[in-house]
Amino acid sequence: MxxxxxxxxxxxxxxxxxxxxxxxxxxxxxxxxxxxxxxxIYCFGGLTFFVVVIQILSGMFLAMYYVPDIVNAHASVNYLQNEIAMGAIVRGMHHWGASVAIVMLFLHTLRVFFTGSYKHPREFNWVVGMLIFAVMLGLGFTGYLLPWDNKAYFATKVGVEIAASVPVLGPYIAIFLQGGDIVGAQTLARFFALHVFFLPAALLALLGAHFILIRRQGISGPL
Known part of the structure; x- marks a missing residue:
C-alpha cells in the first residue's frame, strides 16, 4: 500500500x-x-532540531485554544491545562521543551566553537547559527508572557526594563516591546504576534539557510 x-x-x-x-x-x-x-558531541545539532519540531507541533496545538487578550489569556491557559484531554501534557512538553531547546542549542554552539567548526569556509554558517540562537532566545522571552499570570507579568516587566537600559536605543526598544508606556494589552498582543508569526518565520528561514550551508560545505573535520 x-x-x-x-x-x-x-x-x-x-x-x-x-x-x-x-x-x-x-x-x-x-x-x-x-x-x-x-x-x-555531533548529535547536539540534530537533537536541537528534533526539539524545535516538537515545539512547533505542540505550539500549533496550544494556539487552537489560546486567546491572546488580557481578559481571557489566563483563563484559556487554565482551560487548556485542566479541561482539554492531554492538554496538560502538551503544554508541559512545550514549556519544558523551550528550556531543553536552549540547552541543546548552547551545547551545539560549544561543540562548534571548541572543535573550530566556525572557521574557514564556515564563517557565514556560524553567523547564521548565532542568529538562530538570538531568535530562540526571543521565542523564549515572548512566550513567557503569554500565560498572563503574575510571574509572567513581572518577569516581562524586568526584561523590558533591562532592554530599556541599552544605550541610545534602549527607550525605543522598550516602547516597541511594550507597545506603549506599560506592560499591558498591547504588550501581550505584540508578544503573541512575535511568538507565533514573526520569530517562527525567521527561525524557519535561518534553519533552511543553515541546512543548505551544511550540505554544501559538509560536516567539519575531527578535532
Whole structure:
C-alpha cells in the first residue's frame, strides 16, 4: 500500500532523485558513534532540531485554544491545562521543551566553537547559527508572557526594563516591546504576534539557510 502511494507521488513529482540525494549522502567516519565515542558531541545539532519540531507541533496545538487578550489569556491557559484531554501534557512538553531547546542549542554552539567548526569556509554558517540562537532566545522571552499570570507579568516587566537600559536605543526598544508606556494589552498582543508569526518565520528561514550551508560545505573535520 505504501509502495503504491510512493509510486503514485513519484510518478507526478519525481521525488526519487531528491530522496536518493539525501539518503545516499555519506557521513564522515568521525561522527559515527560506532567508531568514535566523541561522535556523540555531533548529535547536539540534530537533537536541537528534533526539539524545535516538537515545539512547533505542540505550539500549533496550544494556539487552537489560546486567546491572546488580557481578559481571557489566563483563563484559556487554565482551560487548556485542566479541561482539554492531554492538554496538560502538551503544554508541559512545550514549556519544558523551550528550556531543553536552549540547552541543546548552547551545547551545539560549544561543540562548534571548541572543535573550530566556525572557521574557514564556515564563517557565514556560524553567523547564521548565532542568529538562530538570538531568535530562540526571543521565542523564549515572548512566550513567557503569554500565560498572563503574575510571574509572567513581572518577569516581562524586568526584561523590558533591562532592554530599556541599552544605550541610545534602549527607550525605543522598550516602547516597541511594550507597545506603549506599560506592560499591558498591547504588550501581550505584540508578544503573541512575535511568538507565533514573526520569530517562527525567521527561525524557519535561518534553519533552511543553515541546512543548505551544511550540505554544501559538509560536516567539519575531527578535532
Amino acid at each position: 505504501l509502495r503504491a502511494i510512493y509510486d503514485w507521488v513519484d510518478e507526478r513529482l519525481d521525488i526519487t532523485p531528491i530522496w536518493r540525494d539525501v539518503a545516499d549522502h555519506e557521513v564522515p567516519e568521525h561522527v559515527n558513534p560506532a567508531h568514535h565515542f566523541s561522535a556523540f
